[in-house]
Every structure is written in C-alpha cells, then in structure tokens.
Amino acid sequence: MTQTYAAQQSTASIPTRLTHRINWWQAITAGVVLSGLVNLALYLIGHLAGATFLVAAESGSDEVTAGMILFFSTVPLAVGTALAVLLANWWTWVLRLAQVIGAALALATIAGIFAAEAGTGTAISLTVMHVVVAVAVVLILEVVRGTHRHNRRAE
Numbered sequence: 001m002t003q004t005y006a007a008q009q010s011t012a013s014i015p016t017r018l019t020h021r022i023n024w025w026q027a028i029t030a031g032v033v034l035s036g037l038v039n040l041a042l043y044l045i046g047h048l049a050g051a052t053f054l055v056a057a058e059s060g061s062d063e064v065t066a067g068m069i070l071f072f073s074t075v076p077l078a079v080g081t082a083l084a085v086l087l088a089n090w091w092t093w094v095l096r097l098a099q100v101i102g103a104a105l106a107l108a109t110i111a112g113i114f115a116a117e118a119g120t121g122t123a124i125s126l127t128v129m130h131v132v133v134a135v136a137v138v139l140i141l142e143v144v145r146g147t148h149r150h151n152r153r154a155e
Contacts, residue, residue, distance in 0.1 A: 022143060022147065023147060024085045024144045024147060027140050027143040027144050027147070028078060028081045028082055028085070028140055028144075031077070031081070031136050031139060031140035031143075032074045032077050032078045032081075032136070032140075033074075034136070035073050035074065035077055035132055035133055035136040036070050036073045036074040038132050039069050039070070039073040039129045039132055039133070040066060040069060040070060040073075042125055042128055042129050042132070043066055043069045043125065043129075045125070046121060046122065046124075046125030049121055049125075050121055051119065051121030051122045051124070051125050052119050052121070052122055053065075053118075053122050053125070053126075054118070054119065054122065055113075055116045055117070055118045055122065056116055056117040056118070057116070064122070064126070069129065073129065073132070073133055076133075077102075077133055077136055077137060077140075080098065080102050080137065081098070081102070081137065081140050081141060081144070083098075084098030084102075084141060084144075085141075085144055088144070092145075095141050095144060095145045096141075096145070098137070098141055099137060099138045099141045099142070102134070102137035102138070102141070103134040103135075103137050103138050104134075106130050106131075106133040106134035106137060107130060107131070107134050109130060110126075110127050110130045110131075113126045113127060113130075
C-alpha cells in the first residue's frame with residue numbers, strides 16, 4: 001500500500017515540477033516557437049511529398065509560403081495566449097475558456113482550406129498544421145494554468 005501511494009505521488013508531481021520551473025512567458029514562448037518549427041517541418045515534408053501549396057483564389061492561385069506558415073502559426077497563437085494570461089490575472093477561469101475557444105478556432109478554420117480548393121497534399125498538410133496550433137493552444141494554457149494554481153497556493 002505504501003508503494004502505491006508513493007507511485008501516485010511521484011506521477012502526480014510531474015506536471016507540478018514543470019510548473020515550478022516555468023513561468024507564463026516562457027510557456028508561451030516555448031509553445032509558439034515549437035509550434036512554428038513543427039509547422040515549418042510539416043511544410044517541408046509536404047513539399048517533399050509533392051504538395052504544391054497552391055490555393056485557388058478569386059484572382060487565380062496563391063502560393064502558401066514558408067513565411068506565411070510561420071506567421072500564421074505563431075502570431076495568433078502568441079497574441080491569443082498572452083491575452084488569455086493577461087485576463088487570467090482577474091478571472092482564472094478565462095484560461096480554460098481560452099483553451100476551448102483557441103482550439104475551436106484553429107480547428108474551425110480548417111474548413112477554409114477545403115473551401116479554397118487546395119490540392120489533396122496541400123489540404124492534408126495545412127489541416128495537420130491547424131491541428132498543431134490547436135494542440136499548442138491547449139498545452140500552453142495548461143502549463144500556464146498549472147503555474148497559476150501553484151502561485152495561488154503559495155500566497
């Protein structure tokens with residue numbers, strides 16, 4: 001019985017140990033950078049697999065570039081998570097709501113990929129990139145929630 005309690009204690013403290021070492025701006029920075037790098041890697045993999053990254057538009061076809069991928073994978077993520085953290089100074093429940101809204105927005109915008117008539121390889125690559133951003137929102141804000149919980153207990 002003692003071993004079971006010790007095992008529960010050690011596995012339950014893993015996220016707690018992480019939140020002791022990282023603060024909100026480090027969580028956002030690490031998550032945004034990682035999200036951008038993963039999506040750039042997916043862009044490269046997509047190109048190597050034959051995706052054209054051409055998306056039909058009213059004026060013809062527009063190419064999705066690496067710069068666009070990097071911008072749209074990082075800027076909205078950084079702004080949204082930072083805004084959620086700012087609001088969490090007054091209302092901690094905002095972090096959970098921001099996880100849901102941020103992930104939902106990242107996933108909902110996948111519909112635009114298919115509405116724009118992109119090729120199959122392009123659509124798959126861009127869809128996975130949207131999922132990466134959705135996961136990043138949830139994970140970043142979960143780490144921040146852990147730091148808020150820890151800081152409130154310390155007060």
